[in-house]
Amino acid sequence: MAGDDTQAQERRSAxxxxxxxxxxxxxxxxxxxAGATMTVIAQTAGVTRGAxxxxxxxxxxxxxxxxxEHILxxxxxxxASFYGASPAEGETVDTRAAMKAAYRDPATWFLIEVWIASKSDPELRDRVNTTLREVNDRGDMDIATHLSRLSDADFRVLKYFFRSLTRGIALExxxxxxxxxxxxxVDMALDALEGLNGAVPKA
Amino acid sequence: MAGDDTQAQERRSAxxxxxxxxxxxxxxxxxxxAGATMTVIAQTAGVTRGAxxxxxxxxxxxxxxxxxEHILxxxxxxxASFYGASPAEGETVDTRAAMKAAYRDPATWFLIEVWIASKSDPELRDRVNTTLREVNDRGDMDIATHLSRLSDADFRVLKYFFRSLTRGIALExxxxxxxxxxxxxVDMALDALEGLNGAVPKA
DNA sequence: CCCTATACATACATTCATGAATGTATCTTA
DNA sequence: TAAGATACATTCATGAATGTATGTATAGGG
Structure with a gap:
């Protein structure tokens, strides 16, 4: 029906x-x-560089x-919904599955590439950092709420362990x-961590 | 003395x-x-692209x-000398120190960048793979000899855990x-692994 | 029914890395 | 000391990506 098309342009844009x-x-x-040039991106999307x-x-x-920024x-x-969903029953959170999904996700790969590119591109670095600061601050709250009830291990260390391992695995x-x-x-790493302090729920 | 300069050209070349x-x-x-263009490399070395x-x-x-290839x-x-040196006294091998040194090493970073670049560059990929196969085959022998005496954990899994974690940390x-x-x-990861099976020597 | 903004396409000038060819100086050996 | 090999420098043509500017069609309000 044409009735739904009142916002046709807006929808097309989105x-x-x-x-x-x-x-x-x-x-x-x-x-x-480096290979993801504007022309390549446009062609992949099926539009032109003008878009x-x-x-x-x-x-x-x-x-x-x-x-x-969008991905982050x-x-x-x-x-937030993963860790914030059922705060009282943290044991049901499947960290293993999340990590296994993450290392194969093209979006993870995208972030790794951007991470690396931003190392020697000051402008990209600044822009990513701005987003990152904002997003991380909120994410930290969520994971902290969750993990603080599960582990005696230093929270930051644990967090960076997860991030490093996930990205490293994605790399390999x-x-x-x-x-x-x-x-x-992944299983071996989380098995080992369990033994540490009961830090990570089994699944 | 000029006597030492009989091989002057060879030395200069090296x-x-x-x-x-x-x-x-x-x-x-x-x-x-991408930024390490031939011109940049030449300038960094203080020579010209002709060299x-x-x-x-x-x-x-x-x-x-x-x-x-050189780095690998x-x-x-x-x-080989690290793991093959004192096979009878594996406990003295300082895995922690090695890992801590590796994640900051510019050569590690170089390998990560090449690793990633070779993902979408078939020729680079092939050439690296050729070297890698040869080097890995020998390296596997060394580390296997070492680790098989220390752990019940699956050797390959352990090996890729170390590689992934080191590279992931380098990334962060x-x-x-x-x-x-x-x-x-690093310490937390290796502490956790120790608990697993006595897999990794304390230091 | 017109008119302006939106959404996108097309065209172009500039820059820059690459690959390849050629030039030159120094060393080495007979 | 002449000849040629080695080590490195210089030059140039080409292609490709970028940034920018301009063109065009459609939508939706008045």
Missing amino acids: ETYGKLVTATVNAVFEHGY IQHHFGDRRVDIIARVT RERQEAY YSRKPDTALFDAV | ETYGKLVTATVNAVFEHGY IQHHFGDRRVDIIARVT RERQEAY YSRKPDTALFDAV
């Missing part, structure tokens, strides 16, 4: 925006950060930074896509 | 070669893989691949250079 976000992630996943310019801005760092916020929300997995192997690595 | 190797590592460490061409070949992938062999040797460290934090992460 659709293109979404296509560009996923195209950016996929382009970086496939071609690497990128319209939605994100003139420069390449604009779309990268804003897509990064998305994760933050998933994160990218060139050796052996799911069974890396799932086993 | 010196330039060495400068180019370290310059390549440093350039990638500072400017990232690169002479020592490594016309194309960029030539110097990257051969420097990678160097590590393989260190690795690259943007948050907090040595105390990541040393603590």
Whole structure:
């Protein structure tokens, strides 16, 4: 019906925006950060560079930074509902499954590439940091609430252990896509942590 | 004395070669893989692109691949002497110190960048794989001999856990250079592993 | 029915890395 | 000491990505 099309333009715009976000992630996943040129991203999304310019801005760092922001916020929300959902019954949170899903996620790979690129790109670095600070502050609250009831281990250390391991596995997995192997690595690591202090729930 | 200079040219050549190797590592460490152009590498080494061409070949992938090979062999040797040295007294091997040193090493960073770049560069990938297969086969023998006497855990899983964690920490460290934090992460991880099966020697 | 903003497409100038060719100086050996 | 090999420098053409500017069609309000 045409009745639903009252906001046709707005919907079309949102659709293109979404296509560009996923195209950016996929382009970086496939071609690497340097290979994910504006033309490649546009082609992956099935639009032209003009669309990128319209939605994100003139420069390449604009779309990268804003897509990064998009992904980070998305994760933050998933994160919050994951750890914040049932605070009283933390034992049911499946950390293992989450980690196993994360290391294969193209979005994880995208963040790794951006992370690395931002190391030698001051502007990207600043823009990512701004988002990161905001998102991390909220995420820290969530995970802290959750983990503080589960472990005596230092919270920060535990957090960075998880992040490092997940990203490291993603790195290895990218060139050796052996799911069974890396799932086993996750299990071994979390098994070991359980023994430490009862720090991590079994599943 | 001039007597030592009979091989002057050879020595000069070796010196330039060495400068180019370290310059390549440093350039990638500072400017990232994409930013480490042949011009940048040459400037870092204090020579011209002609020198690169002479020592490594016309194309960029030539110097990257051969420097990678250089680093991998160097590590393989260190690795072999580290784990192969005193096979009867494995307990004295300081895995913690090795890991703490590795995550800050620019060469580790270089390998990470090459690892990632080779994901979407078939030629680089092939050339690295060739070296890797050879080096890994030997390295596996060494570490297997060492670890098989220390752990009931699956050897491959343990090996990839170490690699993943080290690289993951290197990744985090690259943007948050907090040595105390990541040393603590290493310690926590190895503490946890100790509890697993007596898998890893304390130090 | 017009008119302006939105949403996107197309065109172009600039910059820059690459690959390849060629030039030059120093060493080495006979 | 002449010849050629080695080590490195310089130059150049090409292609590709970027940033920017301009063009066009459609939507929705007045």
